[in-house]
Amino acid sequence: MTRINNNPSDRAGSAVTVRGLVKHYGETKALDGVDLDVREGTVRGVLGPNGAGKTTLVRILSTLLSPDAGQATVAGYDVLRQPRQLRRVIGLTGQYASVDEKLPGWENLYLIGRLLDLSRKDARARADELLERFSLTEAAKRPASTYSGGMRRRLDLAASMIGRPAVLYLDEPTTGLDPRTRNEVWDEVKRMVGDGVTVLLTTQYMEEAEQLASEVTVVDRGKVIANGAIDELKAKVGGRTLRVRPADPMQLRPLARVLDELGITGLATTTVDTDSGTLLVPILSDEQLTAVVGAVSARGITIASISTELPSLDEVFLSFTGHRASAPQDARPADTREEVAV
Template identity: 85%
Template sequence: MTRIDNNAVSVRGLVKHYGDTKALDGVDLDVRQGTVMGVLGPNGAGKTTLVRILSTLLQPDAGEAVVAGYDVLRQPRQLRRVIGLTGQYASVDEKLPGWENLYMIGRLLDLPRKDARARADELLERFSLTEAAKRPASTYSGGMRRRLDLAASMIGHPQVLFLDEPTTGLDPRTRNEVWTEVKAMVGEGVTVLLTTQYMEEAEQLASELTVVDRGKVIAGGKVEELKARVGGRTLRVRPVDPLQAPPLAAMIDELGITGLAGTAVDGESGTLLVPILSDEQLTAVVGAVTARGITISSITTELPSLDEVFLSLTGHRASAPQDAKTTDDRQEVAV
């Protein structure tokens, strides 16, 4: 398999079995250089298996993959020098201080001692860990260990970075710090493949999304494209007089326009939330409001939330990443 122009990752027909369970069932995937590909899916969908194969930690049963120009199966040693990996759980040596963790990884990557020291200092400062540089990693908070783990994945200036649910269990402040660093990496030209179950994280970071379920890719595209694919928008109509909202909602429902049953009212803002399926329905609602002589403060349309897209595509909501270890994880531990 040859590298496809402008793609940092090209995957064709990846298959992986664990006994009778097919973790990956013919996965195809392309990730453009310098972008973030978000891979979404429920627990056990195959996300972690995909990351482990692309980072050379696991061999597929069938299929091909090229990462940063290297064949995953035929050139694993060369590939490991140009990728970084941050798994679901911090993998740093907790007995070593933060600085020594980074220096050690730099030396393992064959960086000269001077360069390894400089790179460790640089990344500790970048990830706000300089003051804790000489402390054992075991004394770090969960967020600090996660930042150290992310710094470790950057030691070798990777061309492609794999982030497997990198903010699992982090508080919102630390999660935002990680997001900021990921955005900075992409700004420097790094390509990122991100698995996540946080819908907000996917929207914040990913330029494109791939949704996997039961080992298969079931949808893909830009965030807005996936939202549009689900079908339906919400029309938000806010009268100048909030007291007019309830009777206006009742009037819209009474019109019997297809697909408009169930108009809701946000009591706090006095805004109508009208589900619509087409531009024709939107026009009909606006026309009805205008004919009623009601003065409108604002009127906007919204696409479905990413969580609603996930629910529509997979049949269930994304579960919180910290709730349980994934089926992927349990199976791979046994491999």
């Protein structure tokens, strides 16, 4: 088993390295020169609408597709030259549960363990361990077809962990799940990362990226259009919201009128949130922040609390792409829709 001789100074701490990845489906470019780095022991979120290239990227990194150009290594293995070795160190959970619904949960996990060359003893032990970890022990002998959607998704996650992968791909893992089940899946992913697993997460959900990812790559029409920590991307968009809560709620509207009349926030107007008793003030600079605080103090208004908020991740995506992450992709050839829709 031979690993690529990577330069430690270039690749140190990187579990996934992608350079110039290109993939065509006919005349459609699903990936158009994608670069990506995922640090060990972190979650890298890949955000993008349908057709952005997310699933195509995952399929290439899991050796299910070959790129037309570019290079990629995962855990030190080249996706083209060392696919067998690479498959031993990765796990994959796709958009839909891939377990055999006719088999009980325990048998699903045991079967996968045997396919991964675990001994009978080790496969049994690993199945028992993961069923307990994912709170499925009581349902272990029931057919997977009787499981709820959340239970099936947890079983799918457990299946992807049988081989103790160093890198786990989660391709829109909570698609179609209710909020409670989605939170359960998020908790399991956080636990995996706590155990040292590196996760590449593709998603259209802004909240999911903010919950799980330490860094985000935004893709659109096969191109990477933004990279970085979530707060860094929010800062690039510019603009913050100042949330001011007067001690006396009756001061909300008078204060809003004062700020608008003074023109402190430029062309933007303040918003009165009567439910929370706060005033939302758009600001673009520290000077504006100082001016707002000064205006409040000059009128002798007692402030109960004051804080600033960066733009939401959805606003970041909209700023970079011109549309929201859930927006449908432009029309594409019918014969490539299944491959390109990601």
